Amino acid sequence: MENNHSLLGNNMVFSVRTFNNINQIGLKELGNHFQIDGDKADNPDAYILRSQNLHGEVFPENLKAIARAGAGTNNIPVDAATAQGIVVFNTPGANANAVKEAVLASILLSARDYIGATAWANTLSGDDVPKQIEAGKKAFAGTEITGKTLGVIGLGAIGARIANDARRLGMNVLGYDPYVSIETAWNISSHVKRVGDIKDIFAAADYITIHVPLTPDTKDTFNKESFDLMQKGVTILNFARGELVNHADLFEAIEAGVVRNYITDFGTEDLLNKPHITVFPHLGGSTEEAELNCAIMAGQTLRRFMETGEIVNSVNFPTVVQNLSAPYRITLINKNIPNMVAKISTAVSHLNINIDNIINKSKGDYAYTLLDLDESDAEKVANLVANFEADENIVRVRVIKK
Known part of the structure; x- marks a missing residue:
C-alpha cells in the first residue's frame, strides 16, 4: 500500500x-x-x-x-x-496513418512484385542491361489492384483508414469487426461493406489485412481452417502481431498455392529467405x-x-474523467467486489467529511474511484487515507490537492 x-501547489x-x-x-x-x-x-x-x-x-x-x-x-x-x-x-x-501507408504500399508492391523485380534488375551487368531488362521483365508482369477485393479484419483506427483509402484506390472492400465503436463506425465509408462473419472475408478476398490485438481468441486467426476457405492466390498482410498467423499452416497454404504472398512486419527466423514471404523489420509505425x-x-x-x-x-x-473543483481528491484502486462504494462512502461519513463528487468504474477484477472531498482539513484527510490504506481490498491510494 x-x-x-x-x-x-507545493x-x-x-x-x-x-x-x-x-x-x-x-x-x-x-x-x-x-x-x-x-x-x-x-x-x-x-x-x-x-x-x-x-x-x-x-x-x-x-x-x-x-x-x-x-x-x-x-x-x-x-x-x-x-x-x-x-x-x-x-x-x-x-x-495509425503510418501503418495505413505501410499496408497500402505493401499491397501495391506485392501486386506488381516490385521488390522481386528490383532484386533481379540489380543482378544484371554488361553493356546490354537495357536489352536484358526488356527481355526479362515479362517475368514480373503483375496485376492492378483496381477491382480486386480487400478484406480488412479489425476496423479500429488503422483498419478504418485502410478500408477507406483502399476504396478510393478502386478496390472493393469488405470489413469485419464485431466490436467496432460507434465513433469509428461513423468514420468508415458507406462504400465499405461490413460482414458479420469473418469467414466471408476468407472466402471472398484477394487481399486480407488484419488489425486486431493479440488475445487467446485472435491467436492463430490464420490457420488451416481459415486457409481452406480462401481462394487460390490470396495475399495476406500482417502488420498487427506475428502470432495471429500459424506459420506451419501458412507454409502449407503457400505450397498449395492458396497464399500467393505473405507480407509481415514481424520477422522470425522460420520466415526468412522463403519464397512468397516478405518480412519487414517492424517498420509499420516507424x-x-x-x-x-x-x-x-x-x-x-x-x-x-x-x-x-x-x-x-x-x-x-476504465476511462474515468471527473472535473476537480473540491479541495482534495483521493484516487483509489480497489478489488472489484460488492459494496466497495458503500464502504468508501461510510469511511468518509464517519470522519464527518462531505463528498463533493464520486465516480467508480470497474474493469475485470479491479475498479477505480475518484473521490472528491469538500474538506480543507489536511489532518482529517490524512486519517481517511490511513483508513483506506488499512483496507485489504484497496490496492493503491493517492491524494491530489487542488
Whole structure:
C-alpha cells in the first residue's frame, strides 16, 4: 500500500524513467511537475517506453503508471501491473496513418512484385542491361489492384483508414469487426461493406489485412481452417502481431498455392529467405511523424493522470474523467467486489467529511474511484487515507490537492 500526496501547489515533482528513444518534443508535454530521469531513476513514479520488454521486471514500489508510446502492450506484463495498482496506458491511433501507408504500399508492391523485380534488375551487368531488362521483365508482369477485393479484419483506427483509402484506390472492400465503436463506425465509408462473419472475408478476398490485438481468441486467426476457405492466390498482410498467423499452416497454404504472398512486419527466423514471404523489420509505425505523435499522446495522457487522477487510454483500467473543483481528491484502486462504494462512502461519513463528487468504474477484477472531498482539513484527510490504506481490498491510494 502506498500513499502519494500529489501536492502540486507545493512543487511536487514526479520522477519519470524513460526507456528507448522517446521524442523530446513529446516529453515536453509533461510540463514542469515532471523530472525525466532516464534510466537513473531507482523508484520512479512513472515509466514511458516504446518497445522495451518489461516481462520479468520487478516494478518499483512507487511506480504508478506505465505509458507505452504505441498501441501494442504485449511487451508489458499488464496483469502483474494491475495487481500492483499500476495503470498502463497506450496511444491508440497515434501511429495509425503510418501503418495505413505501410499496408497500402505493401499491397501495391506485392501486386506488381516490385521488390522481386528490383532484386533481379540489380543482378544484371554488361553493356546490354537495357536489352536484358526488356527481355526479362515479362517475368514480373503483375496485376492492378483496381477491382480486386480487400478484406480488412479489425476496423479500429488503422483498419478504418485502410478500408477507406483502399476504396478510393478502386478496390472493393469488405470489413469485419464485431466490436467496432460507434465513433469509428461513423468514420468508415458507406462504400465499405461490413460482414458479420469473418469467414466471408476468407472466402471472398484477394487481399486480407488484419488489425486486431493479440488475445487467446485472435491467436492463430490464420490457420488451416481459415486457409481452406480462401481462394487460390490470396495475399495476406500482417502488420498487427506475428502470432495471429500459424506459420506451419501458412507454409502449407503457400505450397498449395492458396497464399500467393505473405507480407509481415514481424520477422522470425522460420520466415526468412522463403519464397512468397516478405518480412519487414517492424517498420509499420516507424515514421518521424508517428513517433512524435505517440510521444506527445503518451506525455499528455501521463500528465493528466498524475496531476488529476483522470484515466484515458488505459488498457487495464476504465476511462474515468471527473472535473476537480473540491479541495482534495483521493484516487483509489480497489478489488472489484460488492459494496466497495458503500464502504468508501461510510469511511468518509464517519470522519464527518462531505463528498463533493464520486465516480467508480470497474474493469475485470479491479475498479477505480475518484473521490472528491469538500474538506480543507489536511489532518482529517490524512486519517481517511490511513483508513483506506488499512483496507485489504484497496490496492493503491493517492491524494491530489487542488
